[in-house]
Amino acid sequence: MDAHLLRTFVAVTRCGSFSRAADELGYTQSAVSQHIAALESDLGTPLLSRRPVQPTAAGRRLLEHAGPILVRLAAARAEITRMTQAPPDRLVVGVSPLAFVPEVVGANHVRVLPRVEVVTGVAQGTLDLGLVDGITAPSDPLNLPDVAPLAKAGVAERPLAVVLPADHPLAGRKHVKLADLADAQWIDAPESAIPLAQLRAASGTTGFRAALRYEGTHVPGLLEMATAGHGLALLPQTMVGGLPAVPVTRLVHRVERLTMPTQPGSGRSGVR
Amino acid sequence: MDAHLLRTFVAVTRCGSFSRAADELGYTQSAVSQHIAALESDLGTPLLSRRPVQPTAAGRRLLEHAGPILVRLAAARAEITRMTQAPPDRLVVGVSPLAFVPEVVGANHVRVLPRVEVVTGVAQGTLDLGLVDGITAPSDPLNLPDVAPLAKAGVAERPLAVVLPADHPLAGRKHVKLADLADAQWIDAPESAIPLAQLRAASGTTGFRAALRYEGTHVPGLLEMATAGHGLALLPQTMVGGLPAVPVTRLVHRVERLTMPTQPGSGRSGVR
């Protein structure tokens, strides 16, 4: 199970086509066909159904491993490259939408990305610094996917608030326990608010089901939908403005700063 | 950076010798030499100092990635194998020393292993089921290394207690906050008690430094040392017996059950 083969496998599933994947990877489609055949014979089971090209059950399972493996391979290379070579002159900062803290303003290149991509970006060296947000109990670290060992530091912790319509039974309350809202109607807005998946993970329940999905990073639009009663949304209190919202107990919004464990250029061995 | 090369790299560092690694892997030592040379030329930096054979700074960094990558590759293969083939007739259970819960007694093959090896064992399919222990806040999941996506379930949560000499100032107290003991003299007994590293992680401090290291899984010996005043030890209260010990607030000892995400034999596709 060569890493090379895994790379073409994920490309094929992403493209949904051998030939398009071949173009993307700079192979002939014959080579791609041979790669998949090699993988399938190695694992002893078909990984793709052809025409249309879709992963089988086994293929889907493999996909779940392949991504992290490739990220980690890239991370290993990136880390060593960074140890050996001179630090880059640019400084690219990756930020998840709600992690935009004042610190960022000084950077000369900022990229707003989904949370996972901030983590993988820092790991693979495409980002020099990452700022990710999420929810936790006060002063607990975030539960980030550990695709690679990264240096993490808490940067900010702010209270959370649930945005709700003015006529909601809980409106005007001093605070709420999130657990009491597990069965409410939620809006899943993973880019402009706390993703419900994080809520479930932090609370250990299976509640917090989405009545509605909201894509994009346009927070005002989300706030409008929530106050109009289409569902609840959980955000850092500072982003709610003057709208009707109830502070949340026990959990906070936390921002962490990610870098590679080795400082850039710190280990320039062999250079005199 | 072929996975094959990584495998021989870790073997060489573990053996501290090209030739011994070659024996272990079934290569000639020439091949091993070529593997390392290939890696070093690929990454553009020396990874090992020869005579004696020791990893360089870059090599140490690579090692940190190589292990997990290889585990995850094995996990991918194991998971697909298990989906495809019939479930094994034996049932091997891996247990970390303090995770020995009554459930285990029914199994026909039990293996007591360090915590990490239980996790990697389940991931790679050498274990059919794992029981791991650790400390957390009540009803929080354990912070396990995610070498692969595994199915996790809480099995037990029991109170923790600090074992201390009878004449200790805290002896006889109703309970203690662990944070108050961060600067005490601790015994690091990772196999027979809670490892101090876990304590630091759970409390977010850098305290809990070891005065003494205790290796092995012989709990009575550890208890004797702790009551004799050589340092504190943190254990599940049930294992302390009648000895002087003070219950701990906020944190509990938790045991989790690990299996592969797919049930053995569940996805036997293509079999009619």
Added chain:
DNA sequence: TGTTGTTACGTAAGGCGTAAGCATG
């Protein structure tokens, strides 16, 4: 019949072993 994946085959590169070379203790 066109599009897309598979198979056959020739060439080129890579990987491993044998054996000679070379550095270090």
Added chain:
DNA sequence: CATGCTTACGCCTTACGTAACAACA
């Protein structure tokens, strides 16, 4: 001088591309 890593070289395997083939729409 002996041990242990490196280099040189030959063989064999593997991997890719071209091109013919097959299957599905």
